[in-house]
Amino acid sequence: MRKRLVVLTGAGISAESGIATFRDADGLWEGHDVMEVASPQGWRKNPALVLNFYNERRKNAHEVKPNAGHLALAGLEKDFDVRIITQNVDDLHERAGSSNVIHLHGKLFESRSTLDPKLVYPMKGWELNLGDTCERGSQLRPNIVWFGEPVPMMEKAIEEALSADIFLIAGTSLVVYPAAGLVHYVPEEVPIFVVDPRMPDLPRRPNLHLYEENASTGVPKVAEELLQNYK
Known part of the structure; x- marks a missing residue:
């Protein structure tokens, strides 16, 4: 065995x-305070910024090996x-x-519903934008565990x-x-x-x-x- x-x-x-990692740069992740882009508060404050941030992460991940x-x-x-x-x-x-x-x-190449966390979708490309919705009409967010989440x-x-x-x-x-x-x-x-x-x-x-x-x-x-x- x-x-x-x-x-x-x-x-x-x-x-x-x-x-890129954020802990090597004084808590900044490529110029962003981590709480702006990796917390429920950041998402509520500026979802477009958060979506763009993870779009860039996906684009980067596609390019590395x-x-x-x-x-x-x-x-x-x-x-x-x-x-x-x-x-x-x-x-x-x-x-x-x-x-x-x-x-x-969580997984960078998955999105999930903001209405029902059980609705998770694989992503083929690198973009997730405002207006992209789940089957129940709710905005999709990155399927990432943010600070303060279980x-x-x-x-x-x-x-x-x-x-x-x-x-x-x-x-x-x-x-x-x-x-x-x-x-x-x-x-x-x-x-x-x-x-x-x-x-x-x-x-x-x-x-x-x-x-x-x-x-x-x-x-x-x-x-x-x-x-x-x-x-």
């Missing part, structure tokens, strides 16, 4: 492919039962070939953390909750591998393996270690 490898990824792994970190995780599916929990809204894990991905903060996939993510045989953290500072709390659900006997150039603050525990480098180089090294010693 293949071991279950549960992976938590954050903005760092996508940044290496060319996707998965990096060696994404590809290494997809390759591990040959030998492990890989479950990826990502804080990222892009589709780079899926494009790299990963088949089991939980998006904690994280509907969190329970599923906790289940995965509890069931891990190996846990890997890549490209996240572990400061955004509730996602950062997932590490506390990993059973103590389970080895944890952490890949980040700026090592996050972690609880002391046995079986902790630290790789202080970028995901594109560190994740392939972890993959090699897992294939040699943990299959």
Whole structure:
């Protein structure tokens, strides 16, 4: 029986492919206060600004490619039962070939009804505009979990953390909750591998393996270690 490898990824792994992050720029996301473009208040205040912001994010995401970190995780599916929990809204894990991905903060290439959150639609292109409506006539919004909104996939993510045989953290500072709390659900006997150039603050525990480098180089090294010693 293949071991279950549960992976938590954050903005760092996508940044290496060319996707902008806001936490590296004093809370500004390409010139915008994050609360203007990623909160229910921002949406109510200026929906056109929010829609345009995510249109630009989609356009950017179309132009970039998965990096060696994404590809290494997809390759591990040959030998492990890989479950990826990502804080990222892009589709780079899926494009790299990963088949089991939980998006904690929503999906960039989906829209959803402002009237009924169960009405979710895949997006083929990159534009979502004022006047684009769901089947019930309500304006569509990005299917993104904004600040102050519940994280509907969190329970599923906790289940995965509890069931891990190996846990890997890549490209996240572990400061955004509730996602950062997932590490506390990993059973103590389970080895944890952490890949980040700026090592996050972690609880002391046995079986902790630290790789202080970028995901594109560190994740392939972890993959090699897992294939040699943990299959």
